[in-house]
Amino acid sequence: xxxxxxxxxxxxxxxxxxxxxxxxxxxxxxxxxxxxxxxxxxxxxxxxxxxxxxxxxxxxxxxxxxxxxxxxxxxxxxxxxxxxxxxxxxxxxxxxxxxxxxxxxxxxxxxxxxxxxxxxxxxxxxxxxxxxxxxxxxxxxxxxxxxxxxxxxxxxxxxxxxxxxxxxxxxxxxxxxxxxxxxxxxxxxxxxxxxxxxxxxxxxxxxxxxxxxxxxxxxxxxxxxxxxxxxxxxxx
Amino acid sequence: xxxxxxxxxxxxxxxxxxxxxxxxxxxxxxxxxxxxxxxxxxxxxxxxxxxxxxxxxxxxxxxxxxxxxxxxxxxxxxxxxxxxxxxxxxxxxxxxxxxxxxxxxxxxxxxxxxxxxxxxxxxxxxxxxxxxxxxxxxxxxxxxxxxxxxxxxxxxxxxxxxxxxxxxxxxxxxxxxxxxxxxxxxxxxxxxxxxxxxxxxxxxxxxxxxxxxxxxxxxxxxxxxxxxxxxxxxxxxxxxxxxxxxxxxxxxxxxxxxxxxxxxxxxxxxxxxxxxxxxxxxxxxxxxxxxxxxxxxxxxxxxxxxxxxxxxxxxxxxxxxxxxxxxxxxxxxxxxxxxxxxxxxxxxxxxxxxxxxxxxxxxxxxxxxxxxxxxxxxxxxxxxxxxxxxxxxxxxxxxxxxxxxxxxxxxxx
Numbered sequence: 148x149x150x151x152x153x154x155x156x157x158x159x160x161x162x163x164x165x166x167x168x169x170x171x172x173x174x175x176x177x178x179x180x181x182x183x184x185x186x187x188x189x190x191x192x193x194x195x196x197x198x199x200x201x202x203x204x205x206x207x208x209x210x211x212x213x214x215x216x217x218x219x220x221x222x223x224x225x226x227x228x229x230x231x232x233x234x235x236x237x238x239x240x241x242x243x244x245x246x247x248x249x250x251x252x253x254x255x256x257x258x259x260x261x262x263x264x265x266x267x268x269x270x271x272x273x274x275x276x277x278x279x280x281x282x283x284x285x286x287x288x289x290x291x292x293x294x295x296x297x298x299x300x301x302x303x304x305x306x307x308x309x310x311x312x313x314x315x316x317x318x319x320x321x322x323x324x325x326x327x328x329x330x331x332x333x334x335x336x337x338x339x340x341x342x343x344x345x346x347x348x349x350x351x352x353x354x355x356x357x358x359x360x361x362x363x364x365x366x367x368x369x370x371x372x373x374x375x376x377x378x379x380x381x382x383x
Numbered sequence: 384x385x386x387x388x389x390x391x392x393x394x395x396x397x398x399x400x401x402x403x404x405x406x407x408x409x410x411x412x413x414x415x416x417x418x419x420x421x422x423x424x425x426x427x428x429x430x431x432x433x434x435x436x437x438x439x440x441x442x443x444x445x446x447x448x449x450x451x452x453x454x455x456x457x458x459x460x461x462x463x464x465x466x467x468x469x470x471x472x473x474x475x476x477x478x479x480x481x482x483x484x485x486x487x488x489x490x491x492x493x494x495x496x497x498x499x500x501x502x503x504x505x506x507x508x509x510x511x512x513x514x515x516x517x518x519x520x521x522x523x524x525x526x527x528x529x530x531x532x533x534x535x536x537x538x539x540x541x542x543x544x545x546x547x548x549x550x551x552x553x554x555x556x557x558x559x560x561x562x563x564x565x566x567x568x569x570x571x572x573x574x575x576x577x578x579x580x581x582x583x584x585x586x587x588x589x590x591x592x593x594x595x596x597x598x599x600x601x602x603x604x605x606x607x608x609x610x611x612x613x614x615x616x617x618x619x620x621x622x623x624x625x626x627x628x629x630x631x632x633x634x635x636x637x638x639x640x641x642x643x644x645x646x647x648x649x650x651x652x653x654x655x656x657x658x659x660x661x662x663x664x665x666x667x668x669x670x671x672x673x674x675x676x677x678x679x680x681x682x683x684x685x686x687x688x689x690x691x692x693x694x695x696x697x698x699x700x701x702x703x704x705x706x707x708x709x710x711x712x713x714x715x716x717x718x719x720x721x722x723x724x725x726x727x728x729x730x731x732x733x734x735x736x737x738x739x740x741x742x743x744x745x746x747x748x749x750x751x752x753x754x755x756x757x758x759x760x761x762x763x764x765x766x767x768x769x770x771x772x773x774x775x776x777x778x779x780x781x782x783x784x785x786x787x788x789x790x791x792x793x794x795x796x
Contacts, residue, residue, distance in 0.1 A: 196791070196792070199792060200791040200792055203702075203792055205701070205791045205792055206791065225706070225707060226706050226707070226708060229701075229704065229705070229706030229707070229708075230704075230706070232704060233703070233704025233705075233706075234704075238702040238703070238792065240699075240702070240792075243695050243699070244699060245699070246696060246699055246700070247396060247696070248392045248393050248395065248396030249389075249392060257700075257703045258703045258704050260385070260389075260704075261703060261704030261705050261706075261709065262704050314703065
């Protein structure tokens, strides 16, 4: 399959450091290909969120190159990088993912307001963004009856994470980045969440980047890297 | 859902602080509009007191003083004009009409003005409007009186009622007559000018009253051909054939040989008088603008205070694809919405308050403030406030942009 080899993220000789501090990240070569399930192992405070901000095009490298969808983020204006992120990346964070004043469905369709590409894809596949959102919510809440118009404030953390997953997947972005999405969940909820996430990531044939410090999850992924491989001071 | 709807929902989510902010803006808008309305209508009703009169002539004093006593019935003339001067000048070429005015008496607190029936014919107020009668007509007999609308309403007079006029000015005169010499023959329609607060009688009536004649006595003396022509009047109004001649006529009157006279243009004197009150007018305006500024400062404080709590919300929006532009738009939109709703509520509040207070304001100050949507003069004020609200919104928008730069997609705040 040719598309499996397609490079979604490509890093060459990247260097990054916060102003006035020692270089934090350093990476000579890194490739993320379509369909990969990548596990990045790393404790918090290890430069992980800096790396994610670089991958998302929020930050740009000090030197070297980071290409997202074959576009060099360093040569793009901030607004163009925002659009690139909106079009191609879905995010799931550790917690507090949801906008408190929007209901479930509104939270899920949110990326479609900032990305015409994802809105079009959702509409083409499911007849409308709201329909797409409802379908994703149904799939992620198979055992539960869920009112898509309910406020998000009454959801448990596990439910919130599943809504966040639906939002990250809506409109089929190429890349889903999950930043410790399970660390606020108990064991059962964690297993259930990982299972559902994999199901849906596979269904939409997205590429998953999963960051966690929980080594037990690494077994589920076909590729594992260590955050230390990206760190300037610890890199071999 | 666009950014506007997002802003709206976000505000609804914080409806307690949002509604307080809206309320302070609304109060300031109501105050601003109220002051503006009073100001413009006070000025209008002021300018409306006299029109169509080309010159006002009185004994030599100050132009404002002459205007005050001849038109506003405030204060007194320091000296009078000889009847002969009046009759002479009224025959000058270019003079179309001349109306004598004799002041100095009162009836239960209202000024009594002696004049000729021509007054009802030629006097104009507001936009060249004639005096209209709601009942009856001009005085015909010596001891007939025509009441201004407020005099009739407040004192409860009807046609045919009799009333006492006291010499001098005050509620109770020192030589009240037992016999009620004057009879009401006409009641004027309301004008919103000092005419409403005036008792009009003929010049001969003033003379008769000063001689303490009653109706019977007056009729008897007149029958014997006794002359009731006054020797002096307080002032007179002139209407000219050609307004361009007014300057020459004014100069001629001011250089009148027989006695020192002063002729003034009513419009110019009104403007001088209004300028005297401008300080108060400006002070009112400054206070209401300061109140609006305080309301906007409140808006700024609330927006900035909310920003820190909302850093996570902004990071989430950024992570789902919102650019810096969207985040700034959101903040700007919120300020705009708060200001807009505040303005709308303020307009409504001002209208409701006016609806409740209008009768009292008319009663107390003789000012009829119309209940209306913002007028052409008020829109710029509201527009200015809206712009100020947007400008205020730029501050949190900028701060939020700085925050977003620093926070990136980090949601652990």
